[in-house]
Amino acid sequence: MHDISSGGAQSGFGAGTAAITGQAVKGGTAVTLLRAVAVLCLLGTLSQGLTAGMFLNRDVNSIDAHQMSAFVVESLVIVQLVLAILVWRRNRWLKWPLPGAIGILVFTYTQAALGVAGSVAAHVTLGVTLSAMEMAMVLRSFQLRAAGSTTAA
Numbered sequence: 001m002h003d004i005s006s007g008g009a010q011s012g013f014g015a016g017t018a019a020i021t022g023q024a025v026k027g028g029t030a031v032t033l034l035r036a037v038a039v040l041c042l043l044g045t046l047s048q049g050l051t052a053g054m055f056l057n058r059d060v061n062s063i064d065a066h067q068m069s070a071f072v073v074e075s076l077v078i079v080q081l082v083l084a085i086l087v088w089r090r091n092r093w094l095k096w097p098l099p100g101a102i103g104i105l106v107f108t109y110t111q112a113a114l115g116v117a118g119s120v121a122a123h124v125t126l127g128v129t130l131s132a133m134e135m136a137m138v139l140r141s142f143q144l145r146a147a148g149s150t151t152a153a
Contacts, residue, residue, distance in 0.1 A: 025094065028146030030086040034097070035141045037080045041104070042134040044073040049127055056120075070112055077101075077108045080137070087144075096140055104133050 025031060047069050054062035084101035088094055111126035 022143055022145035023094070024147045025087065025144050026090040026147050027087055030083055030090070031141065031144045031146060034080065034083040034087055035138070035144075037076055037083055038134065038137045038141045041073060041076045041080055042131070042138050044069055044076055045127070045131050045134050048073060049131065052124065052127065056124075070115075074108060074112060077105045081105050100133070100137050100140070104130065104137065107133065 048066065051062045051066035051069060055066055081101040081104075084097040088098040107126055107130050111123055111130060114126065115123040
């Protein structure tokens with residue numbers, strides 16, 4: 001048995017799976033930049049977890065790297081929001097880029113404020129949540145393809 005939910009064609013991934021088909025969207029450059037920035041945000045968020053873990057294990061020198069990369073991530077999520085707006089403006093039927101980017105921005109700055117305030121438990125919990133949110137943004141952005149493109153990216 002093969003899943004034929006993709007319009008009658010076999011998915012090629014085996015029984016019970018569906019092929020991930022790209023959504024054709026306008027604004028290929030904005031989509032490409034959104035992908036790149038989403039990946040950078042994810043990597044930055046993951047590096048935050050690494051330096052936070054080092055600090056929690058009493059490596060006091062890692063706090064400087066944690067603070068510096070926090071500024072980078074905070075800047076990147078602003079750029080990610082701008083790119084999500086650009087993608088959404090040309091493709092208003094897309095429901096996820098703008099709310100996703102806004103949610104990530106709000107969580108990022110809330111998480112940073114909690115860290116500055118010394119609320120470690122909430123700060124770390126939101127950091128883990130942000131990693132999942134960023135991963136979702138990366139996966140969703142790579143499902144988009146420029147209109148007229150023949151390959152799914």
